[in-house]
Amino acid sequence: MIAEDFSKLWNKLSRDWKLTLEQELAPLTEGQLHILELLLEAEAMKPSDLIQHLSTTPAAITTILDRMERNELITRERDERDRRVVWIHVTEKGFAEAVRGSAIRKSIIEQSLDRISSHNQQLLVYLLGKVASSS
Template identity: 60%
Template structure:
């Protein structure tokens, strides 16, 4: 059945990517931390509130706070109180965080390129198109 085969292949690709990322990013970065850094850098936002990460990290607010605590301790991010409303805390990307984000993205890009190089450029485009259709259905 096609759904079983899809599930098996998806699981293998996901597992391979997770394993590779965990190995290559350690000990200074995790995938969740990379996601936060990318949201701050790639989205072009200079700062975000901790609650802004909830939609992207499929976890609880408490877990996000713990994640941000670790990231701040590692110098990947800084937190600042809003000047007008002291209740608001902004998460800001540090220079170290920017460097680690670039490294993490490069690690992922190299891994995915290795996988995608097994098929032609046309089929790569087709694969991305079809996955887009499935993901946005």
């Protein structure tokens, strides 16, 4: 019973957040925001480096990166020593969109968390951490 209740609530919350996030991020997508954040942490990555962070195929990553490059969020640059290697970098526009997207996501989550006390927010994060670390 608990597992079913948790699953229903988690699915509803995830669906609601995703829908709101996608609407407010447009034209940026949640996937693109995630890639921008990964790139900003690493400064530069190869497309193959993204596979371990995303639940998708190399072909899908290429498609997403193509779209992001067309929208001037990223640039691709061949390695000077090994021309087979391509590095992905975030542009100024990409940086600005990452900042905007992170703020939107934070606002959506804070609106949900504001429904419960500060103590319960801390407890929720603690308990989710316990659940997440056991898997």
